[in-house]
Every structure is written in structure tokens, then in C-alpha cells.
Amino acid sequence: GPHLLEIRDLRTHFVTERGEVPAVDGVDLTIRKGEIVGIVGESGCGKSVTSLSIMQLIPKPPGKIAGGSILFKDEDLTKAKEKRMKQIRGDEISMIFQEPMTSLNPLLTIGEQISETLRLHRKISKKASMLQAVEMLKRVGIARADTIVKEYPHQLSGGMRQRVMIAIALCCEPELLIADEPTTALDVTIQAQILDLMKKLNQETGTAILMITHDLGVVAELCHRVVVMYAGKVVEEGTVREIFDRPRHPYTQGLIRSIPKIEEDVKRLYSIPGNVPMPGSITEGCRFAPRCEYQMEQCRSMVPDLRDVTGLGHRARCWLNEEKEAAV
Ligand code: SF4
Ligand code: MG
Numbered sequence: 001g002p003h004l005l006e007i008r009d010l011r012t013h014f015v016t017e018r019g020e021v022p023a024v025d026g027v028d029l030t031i032r033k034g035e036i037v038g039i040v041g042e043s044g045c046g047k048s049v050t051s052l053s054i055m056q057l058i059p060k061p062p063g064k065i066a067g068g069s070i071l072f073k074d075e076d077l078t079k080a081k082e083k084r085m086k087q088i089r090g091d092e093i094s095m096i097f098q099e100p101m102t103s104l105n106p107l108l109t110i111g112e113q114i115s116e117t118l119r120l121h122r123k124i125s126k127k128a129s130m131l132q133a134v135e136m137l138k139r140v141g142i143a144r145a146d147t148i149v150k151e152y153p154h155q156l157s158g159g160m161r162q163r164v165m166i167a168i169a170l171c172c173e174p175e176l177l178i179a180d181e182p183t184t185a186l187d188v189t190i191q192a193q194i195l196d197l198m199k200k201l202n203q204e205t206g207t208a209i210l211m212i213t214h215d216l217g218v219v220a221e222l223c224h225r226v227v228v229m230y231a232g233k234v235v236e237e238g239t240v241r242e243i244f245d246r247p248r249h250p251y252t253q254g255l256i257r258s259i260p261k262i263e264e265d266v267k268r269l270y271s272i273p274g275n276v277p278m279p280g281s282i283t284e285g286c287r288f289a290p291r292c293e294y295q296m297e298q299c300r301s302m303v304p305d306l307r308d309v310t311g312l313g314h315r316a317r318c319w320l321n322e323e324k325e326a327a328v
Helices: 047-054 082-091 110-121 126-139 158-170 188-205 216-222 240-245 250-257 319-327
Strands: 003-016 019-032 036-040 063-072 093-096 176-180 208-213 225-230 233-239
Touching: 003 047, 003 208, 019 036, 019 047, 019 063, 019 208, 019 233, 036 047, 036 188, 036 216, 047 063, 047 176, 047 208, 082 093, 082 110, 093 158, 110 126, 110 158, 126 158, 158 188, 188 208, 188 216, 208 216, 216 240, 225 240, 225 250, 233 240, 233 250
Parallel strands: 036 208, 036 225, 093 176, 176 208
Antiparallel strands: 003 019, 003 063, 225 233
């Protein structure tokens, strides 16, 4: 197909004392070759579970893929054997996380870790791989690469460690890089530098990126397209331009209003009232209804479909859009 990744009706459930909880509840998501797609939503919306489902890294049990498919270059990863997934995780899809310290080996130098990864993918000598490691570090913007290769993870700052993680992720020249809140732990200046780096690497290498974040500001900086998730479902999807210029779901509108602006007093920052529903809590109708200032009668009884509201792929799951259409 035309897509690098095509998720259809994904259902990832967790078995709990209260029964089976759908953390991801019928998600569709596509990524084209070279595209940067953001998944945005509050913690617990299912965005991380979606990315772990792609990698087949959901702990089983209590987790399980209860339905749907994840086509990566037309191969359904939900049906792939662990041996095959290891190949894919090593060669075709890489992942970086919020806290690089947990993914780095504290006992090996940065150079040794990059060299090890390189040698898993290519038949090169240890010496050649060490030279290559220095090149990789330069590529992710580390100026003192000759020194850094000899250092251990704890000797580096958070921003440097994230650059190292990106270098390691790129060793296998992946077609897809999944980044789960990679800049959340970093201060604003370093965060901007890491986003710039990711943008540059995407342009240079054509690696597609799936960016998982709670921060629409990050999406605006980096992404081409964005998928907004709420309580396990996609509630809106479109190009970054469309979503920021004409958000069609009240939840997305709230997220945009809550992006801090430099000139604004941080104390007066808007936040969407109420809380995300507990996963598995029984709700009828639109799950955002308890927090929605526009809720109507039908919102409490019927779940709206995710519908194309422009005819051009800007999709939203909200009765307000259907009303508008009916009125025309
Ligand atoms: Fe609000 Fe109703 Fe739209 Fe849900 S469907 S977001 S409750 S207006
Ligand atoms: Mg998360």
C-alpha cells in the first residue's frame, strides 16, 4: 500500500480486577513514508499504549491486542512472531523514550554502546565501528564527539543523553522512529534543539517519525500531521495547519487554548476543566461530554463517528460537526 504504517481498528486491552479495560479502543492511524505524525493527548489517553502496540512491547498479560491490525509495509505486526519482531525492532523501527538513562547501559561508554549497535547491523571491525560512532555523534550535533565517546552515560546532561539515544536509534537506519515524549524531561532551550535535530534528520534521511506527546506546542514545531486522542479513541485528525487554524473538536480547542504563550502570565494559563475518565469506566455517548461546554442531549447517549469534516481528510468525532452539515 501507499502507507508505511497503517493501523486499523486497533484494540489493546488490559485485564484488571474490574474486568477488561480498553486502553486503545478502535484506533485508526496511518503514516506515510518520510512523514512526521504526532499523537497528542493527556496521560492515560492511550497514546503510549498505541506506540507500544506497534512495537509489540505490551506486557502480556495483563495486556493483549484484542482486535485490529497494524500493517507495517503490508506486514501485520499483530501476527508477527517474536523472532521477526526482534528483526523489525533492530532494523526497521526504532524507539526513543523520555528518560534515556533507562535505555543506556551505565557500565559501557557511549562509544562502546554505539559501536555495539552498529556491529549488530553491519559487518565491520570494532575499530571501524568506533570511528563510525564518532561520526554518528557529530551527526546528532555533538561537537566534542571525540571526548564524549569515551564517557559514561552518567557523565552527560539529559539533553546530551537524548542526542546519544537518537544516534543509537539511527544506527540501523530505521524507516520509522517512534519517539515517546523524548523532550518532556528537558528544559525549553534543549527541547527546541532536540526538535530541530529530529526535523533535520527527517529531512536528511527520510525516516518517518511518530511523535507521542502531551504538548501541542511540540506538535506545532515538528509534525506534518496530528492525531488527537482522548480516552482511548481518536477524536480529531488532520494536518498541523488545519488543526491549529480550524480545530473541529472541543477537546482539541481546549488543548490549543492551554498552550503557554511566551507573553502570557503562566499563572493564568488555561487548563481544560475536569479529568480524563478512568479507563474502563462505563460511559455512554461521547467520552468528552462531562468536560465539554457544548454538550447536547445526543452527546450523552450516542458516540459520534470520526468523520471527514472537510472532504480532505480533516476528521473529527463530534456531534457539532454533524449538526452543521445537517443545517446546510
Ligand atoms: Fe462536546 Fe458533544 Fe462534541 Fe462530545 S460530541 S465533544 S460532548 S459537543
Ligand atoms: Mg506516555
